[in-house]
Amino acid sequence: MTKAITENRDVIFSTLCHLLEELFEIDPNRVTLETTFEELDIDSIDAVDLVVRLHDLIGRRIPPEEFRRIATLGDVVDVVQRLAGE
Amino acid sequence: MERALRFLATVISYLVYALGSLGLWSLVYPATCWRHPPAMRSVHARRLSRRAFRFFVAWMRWTGVWEVQVEGMEHLQGSGRVIIANHPSFLDTVLLFALVDDAVCVVKPSLAKVPLVGRPIRCCGHIQAGDSQSLIPAALTALRTGANLILFPQGTRTPPGEPWRFHRSAARIALEAGAPLVPVFFRYRPSLLGRGQRWYHVPARRPQVMVEVGVPIDPAIVSPDLPLSRASRRLTRKLETLYAGWERGR
Numbered sequence: 001m002t003k004a005i006t007e008n009r010d011v012i013f014s015t016l017c018h019l020l021e022e023l024f025e026i027d028p029n030r031v032t033l034e035t036t037f038e039e040l041d042i043d044s045i046d047a048v049d050l051v052v053r054l055h056d057l058i059g060r061r062i063p064p065e066e067f068r069r070i071a072t073l074g075d076v077v078d079v080v081q082r083l084a085g086e
Numbered sequence: 087m088e089r090a091l092r093f094l095a096t097v098i099s100y101l102v103y104a105l106g107s108l109g110l111w112s113l114v115y116p117a118t119c120w121r122h123p124p125a126m127r128s129v130h131a132r133r134l135s136r137r138a139f140r141f142f143v144a145w146m147r148w149t150g151v152w153e154v155q156v157e158g159m160e161h162l163q164g165s166g167r168v169i170i171a172n173h174p175s176f177l178d179t180v181l182l183f184a185l186v187d188d189a190v191c192v193v194k195p196s197l198a199k200v201p202l203v204g205r206p207i208r209c210c211g212h213i214q215a216g217d218s219q220s221l222i223p224a225a226l227t228a229l230r231t232g233a234n235l236i237l238f239p240q241g242t243r244t245p246p247g248e249p250w251r252f253h254r255s256a257a258r259i260a261l262e263a264g265a266p267l268v269p270v271f272f273r274y275r276p277s278l279l280g281r282g283q284r285w286y287h288v289p290a291r292r293p294q295v296m297v298e299v300g301v302p303i304d305p306a307i308v309s310p311d312l313p314l315s316r317a318s319r320r321l322t323r324k325l326e327t328l329y330a331g332w333e334r335g336r
Contacts, residue, residue, distance in 0.1 A: 024315055045255060048219060049315045
């Protein structure tokens with residue numbers, strides 16, 4: 001069970017890295033779960049683009065109040081994992 | 087002696103600005119706006135505002151507060167353009183409002199609370215850059231109605247010599263609207279009303295202001311099939327390079 005969850009997190013994280021590369025030209029080797037949006041120079045317009053793409057991928061809307069709390073890539077993985085699991 | 091006279095002219099100019107703004111927005115505008123349908127009132131307000139700013143720029147020239155020279159004025163004519171500028175001084179706004187027809191400006195939300203400034207911001211329908219989710223649609227609507235959009239992509243007054251770091255919203259708006267981007271470069275010698283300078287700081291010699299208007303840039307120069315998020319990054323980098331070159335230039 002725990003193993004499945006960690007694997008799941010890895011998949012979500014690598015999908016997220018692909019998205020960051022595709023949308024913002026961010027090198028996947030530069031990022032970890034602790035990397036913040038600020039470090040990556042992702043502004044609020046970018047964040048909206050990212051939310052839209054995540055929505056397409058997981059088929060669930062990410063509530064804006066949920067997204068406002070997000071600071072790091074790890075937070076994104078948490079939210080996606082929780083929404084996908086519900 | 088010349089400096090003392092210029093100090094006096096400066097004091098009078100600010101009085102003219104304050105009283106003029108008060109008279110315009112609490113007397114002239116309320117007395118004339120009813121003749122226009124509600125949807126056209128902001129256009130009317132912007133027309134009044136441009137006339138007032140033209141007068142004020144001419145006044146400061148005439149009284150010797152500054153000398154102003156504009157190059158490439160023809161690029162500012164037209165409608166539906168995204169006009170961007172560096173922002174070394176408070177007076178950049180004054181100059182752009184005098185030079186650009188039907189100008190909607192993206193302003194810092196804190197300005198809406200400043201006396202003498204908040205009212206014209208609301209009457210003219212300037213856009214408060216609070217959150218980008220409302221900024222972009224508001225900017226696109228203004229451009230579609232034929233207004234020119236003024237943005238300071240540095241976000242706030244920035245003294246010369248600092249690294250060029252632009253917010254990407256200007257590029258993004260131009261890309262989404264397919265609107266030409268007109269770059270404007272302000273140069274003050276010596277500096278006047280920059281960040282941290284008070285209104286009574288009158289420079290030792292008369293400031294000369296150069297306004298250079300660049301050739302309009304078609305946002306499609308960055309490859310059109312990129313996602314907007316990447317295209318606006320590339321376009322913003324191009325703009326930063328352009329301004330860095332401008333600053334080195336002369």
